Amino acid sequence: MMDAEDLDAVVIAAQSGDEQAFRLLYRTQQPALLRYLRILVGEDAEDVASEAWLQIARDLRTFSGDFDGFRGWTATIARHRAMDLLRSQRRRPQPAAADEFLAELRAADDTADRALELVTTDAAVALIAALPPEQAEAVMLRVVVGLDAKSTGKILGRRAGAIRTAAYRGLKNLAARLAQPAQPPPEQRRSASWSNPVTTSAAPALKEMR
Amino acid sequence: MTSPEEWTPMDRKTADSLLRGDRTGHALDRVLAAAQAPATAAELAGEADAMAAFRAAAQAPAKHRKRPSVIQSCLTRMLTLKVAAVAFATSATVGGMALAANTGALHEATFSAPEPSATATSEAAQVSPPVSPTVSPPAQVGTTSSATPKKRVTDTDLCTDFQRNHERFREQVRRAGKNQVEMERTCRTRAGAPNTSPSARQPSREPFRDRNGGGTRTPEREPQQGGGNTGGAGQPHR
Structure with missing residues:
Protein backbone atom coordinates (compact mmCIF):
# COMPACT_ATOMS: atom_id res chain seq x y z
CA MET A 1 0.00 0.00 0.00
CA ARG A 90 -37.04 -1.69 -11.36
CA ARG A 91 -35.84 -3.52 -8.36
CA ARG A 92 -34.54 -2.71 -4.97
CA PRO A 93 -30.91 -3.21 -3.99
CA GLN A 94 -30.26 -6.90 -4.02
CA PRO A 95 -27.03 -7.76 -2.32
CA ALA A 96 -25.27 -11.05 -2.49
CA ALA A 97 -26.99 -13.33 -0.07
CA ALA A 98 -25.20 -14.27 3.07
CA ASP A 99 -27.04 -17.52 3.62
CA GLU A 100 -24.62 -19.71 1.86
CA PHE A 101 -21.59 -18.20 3.49
CA LEU A 102 -23.20 -18.49 6.84
CA ALA A 103 -23.99 -22.10 6.08
CA GLU A 104 -20.33 -22.63 5.21
CA LEU A 105 -19.29 -20.99 8.43
CA ARG A 106 -21.51 -23.37 10.32
CA ALA A 107 -20.52 -26.41 8.35
CA ALA A 108 -16.79 -25.88 8.67
CA ASP A 109 -16.81 -26.14 12.39
CA ASP A 110 -19.34 -25.71 15.07
CA THR A 111 -17.28 -23.08 16.77
CA ALA A 112 -17.48 -19.64 15.35
CA ASP A 113 -13.86 -18.77 15.94
CA ARG A 114 -12.78 -21.70 13.85
CA ALA A 115 -15.10 -20.55 11.11
CA LEU A 116 -13.93 -16.99 11.34
CA GLU A 117 -10.38 -18.03 10.74
CA LEU A 118 -11.53 -19.15 7.36
CA VAL A 119 -13.51 -16.06 6.60
CA THR A 120 -12.93 -15.03 3.04
CA THR A 121 -13.39 -11.66 1.46
CA ASP A 122 -16.53 -12.83 -0.29
CA ALA A 123 -17.95 -14.16 2.95
CA ALA A 124 -17.16 -10.95 4.78
CA VAL A 125 -18.76 -8.83 2.07
CA ALA A 126 -21.79 -11.09 2.04
CA LEU A 127 -22.11 -10.76 5.79
CA ILE A 128 -22.04 -6.98 5.54
CA ALA A 129 -24.44 -7.10 2.62
CA ALA A 130 -26.94 -8.92 4.79
CA LEU A 131 -27.27 -5.85 7.00
CA PRO A 132 -30.08 -3.36 6.40
CA PRO A 133 -29.10 -1.40 3.27
CA GLU A 134 -28.20 1.90 4.88
CA GLN A 135 -26.04 0.20 7.49
CA ALA A 136 -24.39 -1.99 4.89
CA GLU A 137 -23.56 0.99 2.69
CA ALA A 138 -22.24 3.02 5.59
CA VAL A 139 -19.99 0.17 6.74
CA MET A 140 -18.72 -0.57 3.24
CA LEU A 141 -17.98 3.03 2.33
CA ARG A 142 -16.24 3.67 5.60
CA VAL A 143 -14.34 0.45 6.10
CA VAL A 144 -13.73 -0.87 2.61
CA VAL A 145 -13.74 2.21 0.41
CA GLY A 146 -12.00 4.08 3.20
CA LEU A 147 -14.05 7.26 3.32
CA ASP A 148 -14.67 9.35 6.39
CA ALA A 149 -18.16 9.97 7.72
CA LYS A 150 -18.46 13.29 5.94
CA SER A 151 -17.56 11.98 2.49
CA THR A 152 -19.79 8.97 3.02
CA GLY A 153 -22.62 11.30 3.97
CA LYS A 154 -22.12 13.25 0.75
CA ILE A 155 -22.42 10.14 -1.34
CA LEU A 156 -25.47 8.86 0.48
CA GLY A 157 -27.08 12.27 0.81
CA ARG A 158 -27.11 12.23 4.59
CA ARG A 159 -25.40 14.04 7.42
CA ALA A 160 -22.16 12.78 8.89
CA GLY A 161 -23.85 12.09 12.21
CA ALA A 162 -26.41 9.84 10.59
CA ILE A 163 -23.62 7.97 8.84
CA ARG A 164 -21.75 7.44 12.11
CA THR A 165 -24.88 6.05 13.69
CA ALA A 166 -25.64 3.81 10.74
CA ALA A 167 -22.08 2.45 10.66
CA TYR A 168 -22.12 1.86 14.39
CA ARG A 169 -25.42 0.02 14.22
CA GLY A 170 -24.14 -1.97 11.31
CA LEU A 171 -21.11 -3.14 13.22
CA LYS A 172 -23.22 -3.88 16.25
CA ASN A 173 -25.56 -5.98 14.15
CA LEU A 174 -22.66 -7.72 12.55
CA ALA A 175 -21.12 -8.55 15.91
CA ALA A 176 -24.44 -9.85 17.17
CA ARG A 177 -24.87 -12.09 14.16
CA LEU A 178 -21.40 -13.49 14.55
CA ALA A 179 -21.83 -14.00 18.24
CA GLN A 180 -25.01 -16.00 18.07
CA PRO A 181 -23.77 -19.33 16.68
CA ALA A 182 -21.17 -19.59 19.39
CA GLN A 183 -23.69 -19.43 22.18
CA PRO A 184 -24.25 -22.59 24.19
CA PRO A 185 -27.36 -24.33 22.87
CA PRO A 186 -26.31 -24.37 19.25
CA GLU A 187 -29.08 -26.26 17.51
CA GLN A 188 -32.12 -24.33 18.67
CA ARG A 189 -30.42 -21.01 18.76
CA ARG A 190 -29.12 -21.41 15.32
CA SER A 191 -32.33 -22.42 13.68
CA ALA A 192 -34.02 -19.44 15.23
CA SER A 193 -31.38 -16.81 14.68
CA TRP A 194 -30.27 -17.81 11.22
CA SER A 195 -33.73 -17.99 9.85
CA ASN A 196 -33.20 -16.50 6.52
CA PRO A 197 -31.68 -13.08 7.11
CA VAL A 198 -32.04 -12.11 3.47
CA THR A 199 -34.16 -13.05 0.52
CA THR A 200 -33.42 -16.46 -0.86
CA SER A 201 -33.87 -15.33 -4.43
CA ALA A 202 -30.26 -14.28 -4.77
CA ALA A 203 -28.89 -17.67 -3.80
CA PRO A 204 -28.14 -18.79 -7.37
CA ALA A 205 -25.92 -15.77 -7.74
CA LEU A 206 -23.52 -17.20 -5.25
CA LYS A 207 -22.58 -19.99 -7.60
CA GLU A 208 -21.08 -17.39 -9.89
CA MET A 209 -19.25 -15.48 -7.25
CA ARG A 210 -15.58 -15.94 -7.05
CA MET B 1 -12.79 -22.07 21.89
CA THR B 2 -13.95 -18.55 21.90
CA SER B 3 -12.42 -16.29 24.46
CA PRO B 4 -15.12 -14.48 26.42
CA GLU B 5 -13.83 -10.98 25.71
CA GLU B 6 -14.09 -11.57 21.98
CA TRP B 7 -17.86 -11.48 22.20
CA THR B 8 -18.24 -8.36 24.21
CA PRO B 9 -21.08 -6.33 22.83
CA MET B 10 -20.13 -3.60 20.41
CA ASP B 11 -19.70 -0.22 22.01
CA ARG B 12 -19.28 3.05 20.24
CA LYS B 13 -15.60 3.32 20.97
CA THR B 14 -14.86 -0.12 19.60
CA ALA B 15 -16.95 0.67 16.55
CA ASP B 16 -15.00 3.85 15.91
CA SER B 17 -11.74 1.95 16.18
CA LEU B 18 -13.00 -0.72 13.81
CA LEU B 19 -14.15 1.91 11.33
CA ARG B 20 -10.73 3.50 11.47
CA GLY B 21 -9.23 0.12 10.65
CA ASP B 22 -7.62 -0.43 14.03
CA ARG B 23 -7.31 -3.88 15.53
CA THR B 24 -9.50 -4.05 18.58
CA GLY B 25 -9.35 -7.69 19.52
CA HIS B 26 -13.00 -7.92 18.61
CA ALA B 27 -14.22 -10.78 16.47
CA LEU B 28 -15.14 -8.31 13.78
CA ASP B 29 -11.48 -7.59 13.22
CA ARG B 30 -11.19 -10.58 11.01
CA VAL B 31 -14.38 -9.95 9.12
CA LEU B 32 -13.47 -6.36 8.35
CA ALA B 33 -9.91 -7.29 7.53
CA ALA B 34 -11.21 -9.88 5.10
CA ALA B 35 -13.49 -7.26 3.53
CA GLN B 36 -10.43 -5.02 3.10
CA ALA B 37 -8.16 -7.75 1.82
CA PRO B 38 -5.91 -7.02 -1.15
CA ALA B 39 -7.32 -7.50 -4.60
CA THR B 40 -7.60 -10.95 -6.06
CA ALA B 41 -6.84 -11.62 -9.71
CA ALA B 42 -10.51 -12.17 -10.41
CA GLU B 43 -11.37 -8.75 -9.06
CA LEU B 44 -8.91 -7.11 -11.43
CA ALA B 45 -10.20 -8.94 -14.48
CA GLY B 46 -11.54 -5.71 -15.94
CA GLU B 47 -8.18 -3.99 -15.94
CA ALA B 48 -7.62 -4.33 -19.69
CA ASP B 49 -10.99 -2.74 -20.43
CA ALA B 50 -10.34 0.10 -18.04
CA MET B 51 -6.94 0.74 -19.59
CA ALA B 52 -8.46 0.73 -23.06
CA ALA B 53 -11.01 3.27 -21.91
CA PHE B 54 -8.23 5.37 -20.45
CA ARG B 55 -6.27 5.30 -23.72
CA ALA B 56 -9.36 6.17 -25.71
CA ALA B 57 -10.04 9.09 -23.41
CA ALA B 58 -6.42 10.25 -23.75
CA GLN B 59 -6.64 10.21 -27.52
CA ALA B 60 -9.91 12.06 -27.60
CA PRO B 61 -9.53 15.83 -27.78
CA ALA B 62 -9.05 17.25 -24.34
CA LYS B 63 -12.39 18.24 -23.00
CA HIS B 64 -12.68 21.44 -21.11
CA ARG B 65 -13.25 21.03 -17.42
CA LYS B 66 -16.85 20.21 -16.91
CA ARG B 67 -17.54 20.61 -13.29
CA PRO B 68 -16.49 24.11 -12.40
CA SER B 69 -17.79 25.54 -15.63
CA VAL B 70 -21.35 24.31 -15.94
CA ILE B 71 -22.77 27.58 -14.73
CA GLN B 72 -20.04 29.57 -16.40
CA SER B 73 -20.56 27.96 -19.75
CA CYS B 74 -24.30 28.49 -19.49
CA LEU B 75 -23.77 32.16 -18.76
CA THR B 76 -21.20 32.47 -21.49
CA ARG B 77 -23.52 30.79 -23.94
CA MET B 78 -26.39 33.05 -23.04
CA LEU B 79 -24.20 36.14 -23.26
CA THR B 80 -22.82 35.05 -26.58
CA LEU B 81 -26.32 34.53 -27.87
CA LYS B 82 -27.41 37.93 -26.69
CA VAL B 83 -24.41 39.68 -28.13
CA ALA B 84 -24.86 37.85 -31.38
CA ALA B 85 -28.53 38.72 -31.45
CA VAL B 86 -27.83 42.39 -30.75
CA ALA B 87 -25.07 42.46 -33.32
CA PHE B 88 -27.32 40.83 -35.84
CA ALA B 89 -30.20 43.16 -35.15
CA THR B 90 -27.96 46.21 -35.38
CA SER B 91 -26.23 45.12 -38.54
CA ALA B 92 -29.50 44.07 -40.07
CA THR B 93 -31.07 47.43 -39.34
CA VAL B 94 -28.12 49.60 -40.22
CA GLY B 95 -26.88 47.42 -43.02
CA GLY B 96 -30.33 47.02 -44.41
CA MET B 97 -30.86 50.72 -44.37
CA ALA B 98 -27.51 51.40 -45.98
CA LEU B 99 -28.15 48.85 -48.63
CA ALA B 100 -31.60 50.16 -49.27
CA ALA B 101 -30.29 53.68 -49.51
CA ASN B 102 -27.51 52.71 -51.86
CA THR B 103 -29.61 50.72 -54.22
CA GLY B 104 -32.41 53.16 -54.08
CA ALA B 105 -34.67 50.37 -53.05
CA LEU B 106 -35.69 52.20 -49.96
CA HIS B 107 -38.54 54.02 -51.59
CA GLU B 108 -39.58 51.02 -53.48
CA ALA B 109 -39.51 48.91 -50.38
CA THR B 110 -41.29 51.51 -48.41
CA PHE B 111 -44.05 52.06 -50.82
CA SER B 112 -44.46 48.80 -52.52
CA ALA B 113 -44.30 46.83 -49.34
CA PRO B 114 -47.95 47.04 -48.37
CA GLU B 115 -49.11 45.90 -51.76
CA PRO B 116 -47.60 42.44 -52.17
CA SER B 117 -48.58 41.38 -48.74
CA ALA B 118 -52.01 42.81 -49.16
CA THR B 119 -52.58 41.05 -52.44
CA ALA B 120 -50.98 37.91 -51.12
CA THR B 121 -53.17 37.79 -48.09
CA SER B 122 -56.24 38.60 -50.10
CA GLU B 123 -55.37 35.85 -52.51
CA ALA B 124 -54.73 33.54 -49.66
CA ALA B 125 -57.96 34.53 -48.10
CA GLN B 126 -59.74 33.71 -51.30
CA VAL B 127 -57.92 30.48 -51.96
CA SER B 128 -57.45 28.96 -48.59
CA PRO B 129 -61.01 28.39 -47.40
CA PRO B 130 -61.81 25.74 -50.02
CA VAL B 131 -58.41 24.10 -49.67
CA SER B 132 -58.15 23.67 -45.97
CA PRO B 133 -59.41 25.23 -42.80
CA THR B 134 -55.99 25.55 -41.24
CA VAL B 135 -54.37 28.88 -40.63
CA SER B 136 -50.91 28.07 -41.87
CA PRO B 137 -51.38 28.19 -45.66
CA PRO B 138 -52.28 31.86 -45.80
CA ALA B 139 -49.38 32.71 -43.52
CA GLN B 140 -46.98 30.89 -45.78
CA VAL B 141 -48.28 32.57 -48.85
CA GLY B 142 -47.99 35.92 -47.21
CA THR B 143 -44.40 35.49 -46.19
CA THR B 144 -43.10 33.76 -49.25
CA SER B 145 -44.90 35.86 -51.82
CA SER B 146 -42.08 38.35 -52.23
CA ALA B 147 -38.79 39.55 -50.84
CA THR B 148 -40.07 42.93 -49.88
CA PRO B 149 -41.41 41.96 -46.47
CA LYS B 150 -37.84 41.50 -45.31
CA LYS B 151 -36.87 45.03 -46.16
CA ARG B 152 -40.06 46.22 -44.65
CA VAL B 153 -39.12 44.68 -41.37
CA THR B 154 -35.88 46.58 -41.10
CA ASP B 155 -37.59 49.79 -42.12
CA THR B 156 -40.19 49.09 -39.54
CA ASP B 157 -37.54 48.68 -36.92
CA LEU B 158 -36.03 51.98 -37.79
CA CYS B 159 -39.35 53.69 -37.84
CA THR B 160 -40.22 52.16 -34.52
CA ASP B 161 -37.13 53.82 -33.22
CA PHE B 162 -38.25 56.99 -34.84
CA GLN B 163 -41.53 56.89 -33.02
CA ARG B 164 -40.25 55.84 -29.65
CA ASN B 165 -36.72 57.03 -29.38
CA HIS B 166 -35.62 59.88 -31.52
CA GLU B 167 -32.11 59.84 -30.17
CA ARG B 168 -31.53 56.31 -31.28
CA PHE B 169 -33.22 56.91 -34.55
CA ARG B 170 -30.88 59.76 -35.33
CA GLU B 171 -27.93 57.66 -34.35
CA GLN B 172 -29.01 54.78 -36.54
CA VAL B 173 -29.68 57.01 -39.49
CA ARG B 174 -26.38 58.74 -39.07
CA ARG B 175 -24.60 55.42 -38.98
CA ALA B 176 -26.39 54.28 -42.06
CA GLY B 177 -25.13 57.40 -43.79
CA LYS B 178 -28.67 58.26 -44.56
CA ASN B 179 -30.31 61.61 -44.84
CA GLN B 180 -32.22 62.05 -41.64
CA VAL B 181 -34.92 64.30 -43.02
CA GLU B 182 -35.63 61.95 -45.82
CA MET B 183 -35.78 58.98 -43.47
CA GLU B 184 -38.14 60.81 -41.19
CA ARG B 185 -40.40 61.46 -44.10
CA THR B 186 -40.33 57.85 -45.03
CA CYS B 187 -41.22 56.84 -41.56
CA ARG B 188 -44.01 59.30 -41.28
CA THR B 189 -45.51 58.17 -44.49
CA ARG B 190 -45.17 54.59 -43.48
CA ALA B 191 -46.49 55.28 -40.07
CA GLY B 192 -49.70 56.48 -41.63
CA ALA B 193 -50.74 53.12 -42.97
CA PRO B 194 -50.24 50.41 -40.38
CA ASN B 195 -50.53 52.01 -37.00
CA THR B 196 -51.60 55.58 -37.63
CA SER B 197 -48.62 57.01 -35.84
CA PRO B 198 -48.47 60.44 -34.30
CA SER B 199 -45.72 61.99 -36.44
CA ALA B 200 -46.15 65.41 -35.03
CA ARG B 201 -44.06 67.07 -37.64
CA GLN B 202 -46.71 67.86 -40.12
CA PRO B 203 -44.81 70.39 -42.24
CA SER B 204 -42.14 68.02 -43.41
CA ARG B 205 -44.69 65.53 -44.54
CA GLU B 206 -46.48 67.76 -47.00
CA PRO B 207 -43.57 68.51 -49.35
CA PHE B 208 -42.63 64.90 -49.27
CA ARG B 209 -45.98 63.78 -50.48
CA ASP B 210 -46.00 66.44 -53.15
CA ARG B 211 -42.58 65.68 -54.38
CA ASN B 212 -43.11 61.99 -54.66
CA GLY B 213 -46.39 62.57 -56.26
CA GLY B 214 -47.82 59.52 -54.64
CA GLY B 215 -50.97 59.92 -56.59
CA THR B 216 -52.03 56.36 -56.26
CA ARG B 217 -51.07 55.84 -52.72
CA THR B 218 -51.57 59.00 -50.77
CA PRO B 219 -55.26 59.18 -51.36
CA GLU B 220 -55.65 55.91 -49.50
CA ARG B 221 -53.85 57.26 -46.51
CA GLU B 222 -55.23 60.72 -46.41
CA PRO B 223 -58.48 59.91 -44.73
CA GLN B 224 -56.72 57.85 -42.08
CA GLN B 225 -54.19 60.44 -41.21
CA GLY B 226 -56.47 63.38 -41.24
CA GLY B 227 -57.28 63.24 -37.58
CA GLY B 228 -53.77 62.34 -36.52
CA ASN B 229 -52.22 65.25 -38.31
CA THR B 230 -54.27 67.85 -36.60
CA GLY B 231 -54.24 66.17 -33.23
CA GLY B 232 -50.48 65.74 -33.32
CA ALA B 233 -50.47 63.00 -30.74
CA GLY B 234 -52.44 60.41 -32.61
CA GLN B 235 -54.33 57.55 -31.12
CA PRO B 236 -54.52 58.47 -27.48
CA HIS B 237 -56.43 61.58 -28.36
CA ARG B 238 -58.79 59.92 -30.70
Missing part, protein backbone atom coordinates in the same frame (compact mmCIF):
# COMPACT_ATOMS: atom_id res chain seq x y z
CA MET A 2 1.34 3.38 -0.93
CA ASP A 3 0.98 6.25 1.41
CA ALA A 4 -1.46 9.01 0.78
CA GLU A 5 0.89 11.61 -0.62
CA ASP A 6 2.26 9.24 -3.21
CA LEU A 7 -1.23 8.38 -4.30
CA ASP A 8 -2.11 12.05 -4.57
CA ALA A 9 0.75 12.35 -7.03
CA VAL A 10 -0.46 9.25 -8.85
CA VAL A 11 -3.87 10.84 -9.33
CA ILE A 12 -2.27 13.91 -10.84
CA ALA A 13 -0.04 11.80 -13.08
CA ALA A 14 -3.01 9.80 -14.30
CA GLN A 15 -4.88 13.01 -15.02
CA SER A 16 -2.04 14.14 -17.24
CA GLY A 17 -2.26 10.90 -19.20
CA ASP A 18 0.18 8.58 -17.43
CA GLU A 19 -1.00 5.04 -18.16
CA GLN A 20 0.93 3.36 -15.39
CA ALA A 21 -0.50 5.80 -12.90
CA PHE A 22 -4.00 5.00 -14.03
CA ARG A 23 -3.27 1.29 -13.81
CA LEU A 24 -2.14 1.77 -10.24
CA LEU A 25 -5.29 3.72 -9.43
CA TYR A 26 -7.36 0.93 -10.91
CA ARG A 27 -5.60 -1.77 -8.93
CA THR A 28 -5.87 0.25 -5.75
CA GLN A 29 -9.48 1.28 -6.08
CA GLN A 30 -11.20 -1.46 -8.07
CA PRO A 31 -11.45 -4.05 -5.25
CA ALA A 32 -13.11 -1.53 -2.96
CA LEU A 33 -15.55 -0.41 -5.65
CA LEU A 34 -16.36 -3.96 -6.63
CA ARG A 35 -17.02 -5.04 -3.06
CA TYR A 36 -19.10 -1.96 -2.43
CA LEU A 37 -21.10 -2.65 -5.58
CA ARG A 38 -21.57 -6.21 -4.45
CA ILE A 39 -23.78 -5.02 -1.62
CA LEU A 40 -25.79 -2.82 -3.98
CA VAL A 41 -26.32 -5.00 -7.03
CA GLY A 42 -25.01 -8.43 -6.02
CA GLU A 43 -24.04 -10.47 -9.02
CA ASP A 44 -24.08 -7.47 -11.37
CA ALA A 45 -21.21 -5.82 -9.50
CA GLU A 46 -18.59 -6.67 -12.15
CA ASP A 47 -20.63 -5.19 -14.98
CA VAL A 48 -21.46 -2.06 -13.05
CA ALA A 49 -17.83 -1.69 -12.00
CA SER A 50 -16.65 -1.79 -15.61
CA GLU A 51 -19.21 0.84 -16.56
CA ALA A 52 -18.01 2.96 -13.68
CA TRP A 53 -14.40 2.66 -14.86
CA LEU A 54 -15.32 3.69 -18.35
CA GLN A 55 -16.74 6.85 -16.92
CA ILE A 56 -13.82 7.33 -14.54
CA ALA A 57 -11.35 7.03 -17.42
CA ARG A 58 -13.36 9.43 -19.53
CA ASP A 59 -13.94 12.07 -16.87
CA LEU A 60 -10.70 11.80 -14.93
CA ARG A 61 -9.45 15.06 -16.31
CA THR A 62 -12.50 16.86 -14.99
CA PHE A 63 -11.81 15.61 -11.48
CA SER A 64 -9.92 17.81 -9.11
CA GLY A 65 -8.69 16.66 -5.75
CA ASP A 66 -6.34 14.32 -3.96
CA PHE A 67 -6.54 10.57 -3.60
CA ASP A 68 -9.10 10.78 -0.80
CA GLY A 69 -11.22 12.87 -3.09
CA PHE A 70 -10.63 10.34 -5.85
CA ARG A 71 -11.92 7.56 -3.63
CA GLY A 72 -15.12 9.46 -2.93
CA TRP A 73 -15.49 10.51 -6.56
CA THR A 74 -15.15 6.97 -7.88
CA ALA A 75 -17.52 5.63 -5.23
CA THR A 76 -20.07 8.24 -6.27
CA ILE A 77 -19.77 7.21 -9.90
CA ALA A 78 -20.06 3.54 -9.01
CA ARG A 79 -23.14 4.21 -6.94
CA HIS A 80 -24.78 6.21 -9.71
CA ARG A 81 -24.19 3.43 -12.20
CA ALA A 82 -25.59 0.92 -9.73
CA MET A 83 -28.69 3.05 -9.23
CA ASP A 84 -29.09 3.31 -13.00
CA LEU A 85 -29.09 -0.44 -13.21
CA LEU A 86 -31.54 -0.86 -10.37
CA ARG A 87 -33.82 1.74 -11.91
CA SER A 88 -33.72 0.06 -15.28
CA GLN A 89 -34.53 -3.28 -13.68
